[in-house]
Amino acid sequence: MRNYSSHYDDGESAKSKRIASNTIVLFIRMFAIMVINLYAVRVVLRALGEVDYGVFNTIAGVVLTSSFLVTTLAISIQRFFSYALGEQDSDRLSQIFTVSMNIVVMLVVALVVLFETAGLWFVNTQLTIPPDRIDTVHWIFQFAVLTLVFTFMQIPYTAAIFAHERMGAYAFISLFECLGRLSVAIAIAYLVVGDSLLCYGVGLLVVAFLVFAAYAAYSRSHFAECHHAGTVDRKLYKELILFSGWTTYSALSGMSIVHGNTILLNIYFGPVATAAYAIANQIHNAITALGNSIVIAFRPAMVKSYAEKAYSYLDTLFYVSNKSLLYLLLCVSVPLIVEMPIILDWWLDGASAEMTLFSRLFVVFMLVLTMQQPITTIIQASGKIKNYTLLVDSITLLCLPLTWMLYHIGAPDYSCFLVMLFVFCTAHVVRLVCLRHQYPSFSYMEYIWQIVLPGGVVCAFSLGAAWWLHRYIDTPTINFFLVFAVSPSVTFLTAYAVGLTSKERELLNTYVARLLKRKGL
Numbered sequence: 001m002r003n004y005s006s007h008y009d010d011g012e013s014a015k016s017k018r019i020a021s022n023t024i025v026l027f028i029r030m031f032a033i034m035v036i037n038l039y040a041v042r043v044v045l046r047a048l049g050e051v052d053y054g055v056f057n058t059i060a061g062v063v064l065t066s067s068f069l070v071t072t073l074a075i076s077i078q079r080f081f082s083y084a085l086g087e088q089d090s091d092r093l094s095q096i097f098t099v100s101m102n103i104v105v106m107l108v109v110a111l112v113v114l115f116e117t118a119g120l121w122f123v124n125t126q127l128t129i130p131p132d133r134i135d136t137v138h139w140i141f142q143f144a145v146l147t148l149v150f151t152f153m154q155i156p157y158t159a160a161i162f163a164h165e166r167m168g169a170y171a172f173i174s175l176f177e178c179l180g181r182l183s184v185a186i187a188i189a190y191l192v193v194g195d196s197l198l199c200y201g202v203g204l205l206v207v208a209f210l211v212f213a214a215y216a217a218y219s220r221s222h223f224a225e226c227h228h229a230g231t232v233d234r235k236l237y238k239e240l241i242l243f244s245g246w247t248t249y250s251a252l253s254g255m256s257i258v259h260g261n262t263i264l265l266n267i268y269f270g271p272v273a274t275a276a277y278a279i280a281n282q283i284h285n286a287i288t289a290l291g292n293s294i295v296i297a298f299r300p301a302m303v304k305s306y307a308e309k310a311y312s313y314l315d316t317l318f319y320v321s322n323k324s325l326l327y328l329l330l331c332v333s334v335p336l337i338v339e340m341p342i343i344l345d346w347w348l349d350g351a352s353a354e355m356t357l358f359s360r361l362f363v364v365f366m367l368v369l370t371m372q373q374p375i376t377t378i379i380q381a382s383g384k385i386k387n388y389t390l391l392v393d394s395i396t397l398l399c400l401p402l403t404w405m406l407y408h409i410g411a412p413d414y415s416c417f418l419v420m421l422f423v424f425c426t427a428h429v430v431r432l433v434c435l436r437h438q439y440p441s442f443s444y445m446e447y448i449w450q451i452v453l454p455g456g457v458v459c460a461f462s463l464g465a466a467w468w469l470h471r472y473i474d475t476p477t478i479n480f481f482l483v484f485a486v487s488p489s490v491t492f493l494t495a496y497a498v499g500l501t502s503k504e505r506e507l508l509n510t511y512v513a514r515l516l517k518r519k520g521l
Contacts, residue, residue: 033178033289040178040185041282042347044200045275047189051130052197054271057262057278058127059137063115063144069248073104073155074162075299076244079380081163082300086307093225099236100156101228103244108152115145127266136198143201150208157219160226165300169222173214180207243383250376250385250393260400261416268407277413279348280358284366287332291370294324299377306381311441314378318442319450320504321374326455327495329370330462331488333363338466338487339480354413361417368424375431378439388434395427454499462491 045053077100084092120141123129129137161170184203188196219226258281266274298321305314336343337360344351344359379388399419406415435442466487473479496505 033175033286036178036182037282037286039347040182041279043182043185043189045279045348047185047196048200051271051275052133054266054275054278055129055133055137056140056197056200058129058266058271058274059123059140060144063119063141063148069107069111070151070155072247072250073100073107073152073244074159075380076240076247077156077159078162078300079243079303079383080240081159082303083307083381085163085300086304090225094227095233095236096240097156097160097225098228099240100159103237103240104152104155108149111152112145112149115141119145127263130271133197136195139198140201143205147205147208150205150212154212154215157215157226160219160223161215162296163300164223165297166222167297169218170296173211173218176214177207177211180210243380243385247380247385247389250389257399257420261403264400264404264407264416265413269413273354273413276352276355276358279344279351279355280362283336283359284362287329287336287363287366288370290332291325291329291366291373294321294328295370295373295377298324298374302374302377303381306378315441318374318378321377322371322451323455323495323499323504325370325373326367326451327458327491327499329367330459331491333367334459334462334466334491335484335487337363338463338470339483342476342480357414358417361414361421365417365420365424368421368428372424372428372431375435378435382438384438388431388438391434392427392430395430396423399423450501454495458491458494458499461494462487465490 048056077096080096080100081093084096120138123137123141158170181204184200184207187203188200262274262277262281265277298317302314302317302321305311305317340356340360340363341351344355348355379385399416402419402423403416406419407413432442432444432447436444466483469482469486470479473482496508500508
């Protein structure tokens, strides 16, 4: 088997230390945000009630069908920023910011027109809304549109922060956003006297504006390129739009899964089922955010390595990012799956069997979905994404029509998750085939030996230990804390023993030793 990490110079070592530090910072940040967000959902659900909470998520789901474009544009712009940084082209950086901001403004105008016409028609004629909430729903819709506008306007700034690997600033601002949303939740629960649903929409709009202002202020003060340039290379518009266009097609699959299923559940099963899905989706979002925090730490370095043609180091980053994603997420996901009933009971003061099942299935789906990120990052770094996107995402886009057909013939509400798991497992195999075609140094056998087999062993040991404790300890509270202590420990130990190569263990030991020495331990 090829020793992909045999060459490791001082420059690469410094880069790896920065990646490791960013990963730790972002993972801790996302863990804190996950706890805060889940508590905020509990407060909001109690303040709004199950029906209003379902109504809000349905309306937000209509507007947020376009939110996949936020991720699409951010990834696309970040790719161009990172590539230009790898080539050390400052003029190119300035032009990328100007072009990306112009594209975002044009897109925002188009989306506002679309939502104020077709969007309002869909809300008024196709959704199941309690008659006494129609006027409030219209206001919530407008607030959601404005919130989306501010979210779009921050894209070029966040892309610059990611490309420059200023993860501390990103962590601080996103934590501020999270605390702002929590403050809104507490306010509508304990301070608001009038319509809580209406006030919730206003509060989220204010938070979105403040977050946009913070990203803009930081980027403009720290990065010279984050100012509008007078003239730009018009070819850059074509390059960025084409790249974003194919990435947009890819992101449609994610949009169809989350927000499309929200709408389908509302149509076929009503607001209560939508609320159960929304609760499960909050857990999914929290765990996905943990995974994204790891991806964010690796993506700029992977793109820069490709631009610098440092393919040996890129191979190292690919496998390390895969392992970091899998093992860190298993530490969180396995205890969640096993202890989901008691978590939901504590979180929501009681939860239905439907919420428990949805939440467990969403966590499993998240693991499958997140593992495609390192593959996609290399494909995007190459810029040759057309064939990859057409093939892979034409498969993933089947989720929504397949779910609709199952619901139409009377399938149960959880059928959407079975479709998601089947389609994305199939798509992952196709992704690997595409990677081998576009990145010849990739090896199927090495991927199996480095990721699939060790990952299966680690998952089996972690799940086995957690399930054994869950089954044979009768006291729920003791059971809960033991599972959350033992399962991650088993995951780390097993991953260290069988999931890492000898070189990776050596690098990990060195990093931990230096970290402890720095802390005086």
